[in-house]
Amino acid sequence: MNNKTSARQKIRYRIRKKVSGTASTPRLSVFRSNTDIYAQLIDDNNGVTIAAASSKQKDINAQKAPKIAKSKMVGEAIAKKAVELGVKKVVFDRSGYVYHGRVKAVAEGAREGGLDF
Numbered sequence: 378m379n380n381k382t383s384a385r386q387k388i389r390y391r392i393r394k395k396v397s398g399t400a401s402t403p404r405l406s407v408f409r410s411n412t413d414i415y416a417q418l419i420d421d422n423n424g425v426t427i428a429a430a431s432s433k434q435k436d437i438n439a440q441k442a443p444k445i446a447k448s449k450m451v452g453e454a455i456a457k458k459a460v461e462l463g464v465k466k467v468v469f470d471r472s473g474y475v476y477h478g479r480v481k482a483v484a485e486g487a488r489e490g491g492l493d494f
């Protein structure tokens with residue numbers, strides 16, 4: 378691993394020590410690649426992914442929009458799935474990324490969709 382990824386890995390482990398999801402308040406984990414962004418609701422007690430959304434979904438990918446706008450749509454999509462499952466409160470896991478840009482857009486979209494964190 379190069380220096381940048383190992384530094385992010387250390388940050389991820391530090392965050393994961395403090396942030397843990399349960400069935401009632403799952404962890405909203407964000408993964409950011411160069412082209413896409415992914416969000417998952419995870420129940421760490423059972424080790425299960427409850428719901429997931431990404432910018433590769435047909436309805437989001439069909440939009441010709443910048444990556445930040447698509448990230449906000451991903452946040453709204455994961456919030457919609459969570460509300461359908463009866464989840465209102467989550468804990469946000471930024472996965473070692475700076476809370477800025479696309480990661481922040483996912484969080485804002487999720488908040489607008491009705492999630493509380």
